[in-house]
Amino acid sequence: MTQHTLDASSITRGDGLVDKAYKVIRDAILSRRLAPGSRLSVPEFARQLDISRSPVREAIARIEYEGLAESTSHRGAVVVQIGLDELISIYDLREVLEGLAARLATRAADTTVIDDLEQNWQAHHDAVESGDVERHMELDAAFHGHIRDAAGNLRLSDNLRQLQGQIRIAMTTTVARRGGMDAALAEHRTLIDAIRGGDPAVAENVARDHITRLRESLHDAALADHHHIDERHET
Amino acid sequence: MTQHTLDASSITRGDGLVDKAYKVIRDAILSRRLAPGSRLSVPEFARQLDISRSPVREAIARIEYEGLAESTSHRGAVVVQIGLDELISIYDLREVLEGLAARLATRAADTTVIDDLEQNWQAHHDAVESGDVERHMELDAAFHGHIRDAAGNLRLSDNLRQLQGQIRIAMTTTVARRGGMDAALAEHRTLIDAIRGGDPAVAENVARDHITRLRESLHDAALADHHHIDERHET
DNA sequence: CGATTACATATTGCATGTAATTTTATCGCC
DNA sequence: GGCGATAAAATTACATGCAATATGTAATCG
CATH class of the missing domain: 1.10.10.10 (Winged helix-like DNA-binding domain superfamily/Winged helix DNA-binding domain)
Structure with missing residues (x-):
């Protein structure tokens, strides 16, 4: 070679x-x-x-x-090759970790954090409107990055970063990355409002629901993919 | 040397x-x-x-x-030297991870898991009654080990094991390990019942509360320790 | 006498050598 | 042509060599 x-x-x-x-x-x-x-x-x-x-x-x-x-x-x-079942268990982990990050970030949130999130959301909104999938992925990662940085728990950040890398690998292996952009945007809006609201427990639940929905959409997408393959086989 | x-x-x-x-x-x-x-x-x-x-x-x-x-x-x-603030943030992480473990374990729980936990609890009960701190520590670790094994999420297990190691180091650095044995035992009882009950969300909350209380007692112990040192300085 | 510099020592970080093991290529055989 | 045994090549896992850097100590200076 x-x-x-x-x-x-x-x-x-x-x-x-x-x-x-x-x-x-x-x-x-x-x-x-x-x-x-x-x-x-x-x-x-x-x-x-x-x-x-x-x-x-x-x-x-x-x-x-x-x-x-x-x-x-x-x-x-x-x-590594990461299959759907493993990806699901990664999202199980991610759910509670992003929940914790949102809770801690809400405790610590000052105006700059909120501002960063708002700015991110605006850019994200534009990207989604123009259908730019790459930029959507990028800004989505940045959004969650802001929150975990604001949380101020180094181990938590490391764990989430690690999961993010594995998710990136799995995405190619199993499922497509497009789809659900609007939903993600709407849920980010809800999460920003929750963090601004100042109730850590609420923010945690919103973040967890967000990830849970991502996991479910992932599951659906994989099923659809599978169905697609089956159909082709039947041809 | x-x-x-x-x-x-x-x-x-x-x-x-x-x-x-x-x-x-x-x-x-x-x-x-x-x-x-x-x-x-x-x-x-x-x-x-x-x-x-x-x-x-x-x-x-x-x-x-x-x-x-x-x-x-x-x-x-x-x-590493792990101070109280870091130990707290370790317990923040541990809280949500043990919660997830309990939730997943409840989904997957068969009779053998419950039996293992019951057996552990009996032995733990005896150890606490006879005031054996070492054995209490050991059985406490084993208890949580059973649950995270039952959860069947490899990454989760790794993360919890890693935290456990850091906690062991921190314990010497900062706070004593005795105390709270009865409380731990009672809370383990509640958690076993919750897992047997079969509602994952309930089990998750019980597990999280358990760790939260550990973290709080840790905090109190550290404060008492500090106070103790101050008093000696005043002599 | 304390601070600073110069030197000796030890350790890290990287390079390279080597035996054991695995992978790949070659060959004979069916 | 395909398949299994054998040999060649490459790779891993470990050992060791060596320059750059850090630490400790002694000599020098203010």
């Missing part, structure tokens, strides 16, 4: 090679240049990035730990 | 050295032979375990990912 899947341009030899290898590989996975099932070869990446195998090995270990890859003894690591 | 803090007896040279080093070091931390603040020296551990530095380095990285140690560039890793 002579074609490079990793972008070595951002690597500067000399300091923090593990971090840099980690970012490059992670980016390759999340952008699907490394699809689920792809092998993460230590010597291959070391060649591509023009660094030694040690930092690459460490970077891959980190990726594994984040749940983006899994390895078996003496056979190396591959990008 | 010639005294060994790690127990190398369980290491067999030849396969899976990273896992073995990881377990030994983790055990040393959780058993407090390596107190918070202790340095985790790669060459020192390699000497003690009589293996090379590579697997030791990897094992320590894993310990870091788990939140049991933290490292700064070119200065190596030290066992």
Whole structure:
């Protein structure tokens, strides 16, 4: 294999090679240049990035730990494949974590947080109106990012970020990402109002309902997808 | 330093050295032979375990990912010190995760799960009656372990296990572990009944209340501790 | 005498060597 | 042509080498 899947341009030899290898590989996975099932070869990446195998090995270990890859003894690591059932259990987790984030964010909410969310919502509104799916995804992630930052619980943030990465991988594997944009927008509106309202318990429930609905729509989409495949098979 | 803090007896040279080093070091931390603040020296551990530095380095990285140690560039890793505020935020997380575990366990609960919990409760009851704090801690952990196993969500289990490790470290750093044994026992009773009752939402709330009360008692204990110290200073 | 600098020592971070194991390629055979 | 055994190549897991950096200590200076 002579074609490079990793972008070595951002690597500067000399300091923090593990971090840099980690970012490059992670980016390759999340952008699907490394699809689920792809092998993460230590010597291959070391060649591509023009660094030694040690930092690459460490970077891959980190990726594994984040749940983006899994390895078996003496056979190396591959990008994880996340099925629908696993995706559901990820959303089970996400539901309670986003709920907690909303609750804590409501406790801590000052005007800047609310402003950030309002700004996000406006941009999100425009994106949805013009049917820009990519930007919708981006702003949706940013919305939840604001809330978890406002929550001020580092472990919570890490866990949510980790789930987000796995969700991104699963999305390609199983279900399409379009659809439900309007609903998401409306639910974000409700959540912003709840946070402004100042009752942590209410905000938590609104956030949880939001994620629950995402999970359900995911389930439906997967069923539809399945049905679609069945139909094609029947042809 | 010639005294060994790690127990190398369980290491067999030849396969899976990273896992073995990881377990030994983790055990040393959780058993407090390596107190918070202790340095985790790669060459020192390699000497003690009589293996090379590579697997030791990897094992320590894993310990870091788990939140049991933290490292700064070119200065190596030290066992984390977890203050009261951080412990509180750990319990915030734990609250919603144990709630989720109880909810999922209730969905999945068969007679064996309930039986396990009942058996645990009996043993726990005996331990509390005889004032055995160590055994109380052990059975308390086992109780929650049964529930999260029954929940059948791997990521959830990992997250809870990780928090449990950090809680163990924090307990020494900040607050005593005795106290609240009777309350814990009573609340476990309520939770078992809720799981048997079969309503997932109820079980979730009971579990969350249980953890919330633990967090609050923790807070109180810390305050009392603080007060105690102040009084001694006044003498 | 305390603070600062220079040096010695130890450790981290990365590079590379090597045996064991797995994967891939080659071959003979049906 | 397809299939199984064998050999070659590549990869993993671990060991070790080495330069850069940090820590501790002694010498120097104000």
